[in-house]
Amino acid sequence: MSRALVDIRILQREFLLAISRAMTAELDLHDLLRLILKSSVELVSGKAGLIALVDENSGTLQVAAVYGIPPHLVDLFAPLVREVPYNEEHEREAFLELKNQLHHIMREADLGLTQVIRLPLHIGGQVIGLIYVFQSGNYYFVEDAPNLLRSFAEQAAIAVRNARLYQAVKQEKQRLDAILERSADGVMILDRNLRITVFNQALSYITGWPASEAIGQPHDQVIDWVSLKSDSDLKEALEHNWPLPNAAHLYVEGEARRHKDIHYQDDSDTISLGITYAPLMDEAGRMTDIIANVRDLTRYREEEALQKTFISVISHELKTPVSIIKGYANTLHRPDANWSPEILKESLVVIEEEADNLNALIDNLLEVTRLQAGTFTLEISDEVSLPKIAESAARRFSTQSNNHQIEVNFPAEFPMVIGDARRLTQVLNNLLSNAIKYSPDGGLITIQGEVYPEHVTVSVRDEGIGIPVRDHGRLFQKFARLDNALSRKTEGTGLGLYLSRAIIEAHHGRIWFHSNSDSEPGASGTTFTFSLPRD
Known part of the structure; x- marks a missing residue:
């Protein structure tokens, strides 16, 4: 070379x-x-x-x-x-x-x-x-x-x-990242020290933890269990040699604390979670990472509770009129009694009233079914007089209580609105019924109408017990009733406000409430208001 x-x-x-x-x-x-x-x-x-x-x-x-x-x-x-x-x-x-x-x-x-x-x-x-x-x-x-x-x-x-x-x-990483970010379920990846390395957007929404804060944190600091429905959590399972050959996946379910600062969904302190943990192993069979699929079971648990509430409330509300009707019918049917016309008339009136109550309950349940099925409709009329509906409702409810005074205040130029008169009557009946029910000591109930350039409002104000802050977020939900001793003593399905909101929103309006003490310090009671468009 x-x-x-x-x-x-x-x-x-x-x-x-x-x-x-x-x-x-x-x-x-x-x-x-x-x-x-x-x-x-x-x-x-x-x-x-x-x-x-x-x-x-x-x-x-x-x-x-x-x-x-x-x-x-x-x-x-x-x-x-x-x-x-x-x-x-x-x-x-x-x-x-x-x-x-x-x-x-x-x-x-x-x-x-x-x-x-x-x-x-x-x-x-x-x-x-x-x-x-x-x-x-x-x-x-x-x-x-x-x-x-x-x-x-x-x-x-x-x-x-x-x-x-x-x-x-x-490209594969970008594809997987996109899949993780668009997943409806929460997904996180843990390293062998149980620190979070990946935390997707859905999981941020569920837990309230921003991904930037969660990544790098220990798993049990972000998933902070309050109570478990499973036998053990991830840490305990690892102490017992998980993953096992016949149990590679681990499912943990329970109630966990939300992030202390950020609540995306509501104001509750806990969430119901179901987490499936799957290990990632290297060629030597050693676990390198853990993928966790996190599902928010809060809505599912709420539905479970709602079903129990439905059965409890409906069975009670159905039982009351049926028991009264059956009791009066059995009494009138006694062969050894000779009832006077007055007693017969009074008894038949009670039977008729309870049958009406039963019919109203069934109508409400049918309305809820229509709402859920998307078949809820309005019978629209061009000329609906809200003052007349309010006057009629006030007269009807005035006969039901000697402790309440019902006033109706509408300006003379209050315009006609386009809407379903029967449904709007149902809304006012619900609001007046609640006003009487939750002001047991009586007092003034005011139905007030106001006119604005693009809409009108109708409010029902009472001087009752008011609404606890803890119940504000759930008041318009199905079967929602105030969590106090009075509500437990009074009848009602908890469907009135739920249906009222559906009716008003179907009219392209809004319904809301506020405590009277918010605008008048020291005042008691609540004011419910709904708005309807003028055109």
Whole structure:
């Protein structure tokens, strides 16, 4: 081996070492290919070069890096790259065609390039690109140039493979991140120390923990159990050698504390969670991470409680009128009694009233069913007089209580509204019934109408016990009743306000309430108000 070739081999090692360092430094693929190309050209005493890669989508060769070729002349080399296909068995024949194409290119490019060496970039036996090195004029490549360049072609192929693998991993990570972020269930990933490494948006919504705060936190600080329905939590399961061969997944269910600062869904302090933990194992069977799928069971638990409430309330509310009707019917049916017309009349009136109560209860239940089925409809009339509805309701309810005084105040110019008179009567009846029911000591009940440019309002104000703050958020829900001794003694299904809101919203209006003490310090009772559009 000549002295010159020995020196070149030393230079080759230095170039390859610099390229290896650049590859470990995660340089951009274009920069890395240009470095490889520059080293290749300089090593064999060339003047210019280019690397062309096979496009993964089109399958055609595209120039990926150049050295010694001005950018505005790169397109001129397209015939050289695309019209002289590489075939290892026929590369000697192709060499003449390469020189011929280069000669034609130089007529326009005027770079003085006269010689070319071409080598393939292989990945797994597949050609994924080509490296070209050009020489000019009467200069020659160094001795054994093709073999010297093979190591650079290998480095270029490795760089392309790594870049494509990295891009594929990056795209897969982005896809998985997108799936996690768009998942309706909460998802988090824990490391082997049970610290959170991934925390998706749904889980932030469920727990109130922003992902930026939750990531890095210990699992049991974010999932802070108040009570468990399962036998153990994650920490206890791990202490008992979970995961087990026959129990790879762990399900934990219970009540957990919400984040102390942020509540996304409501103001309650706890949430019902069901969490399925799945281990990720390495090739040696050691657990590296834990994926946790978190479901918010709060609504499910509320539905369960609602069903129990429904059965309890309805059975009680149905039983009362049925028992009264049956009692009076049995009494009147006694063969040993001879009832006077007055007693018969009074008894039949009671039976009729209780039958009406029973019918009203059934109507309310049917209304709720229609709402849930989406078949709730209004019978719209162009002329509905809210003052007349209020006067009629006031007269009717005045006969039911000797302790209450009902006043009706509407301005003379109060306009007609478009709506369903029967449904709006139902709303006022519900509000007046509640006003009487929750002011057992009597007092003044005021029905007040007001006119605004785009809408009208009707309010019902009482001087009763008021509404505890803890009940504000659930007052318009199905079967919602105040949590106090009085409500437990009074009859009612808890459907009145739920239906009232549905009726008013179907009229494109709003219904709300406020405590009288909010606007008048020291005042008792509550005011319910609904609005309806004028047109």
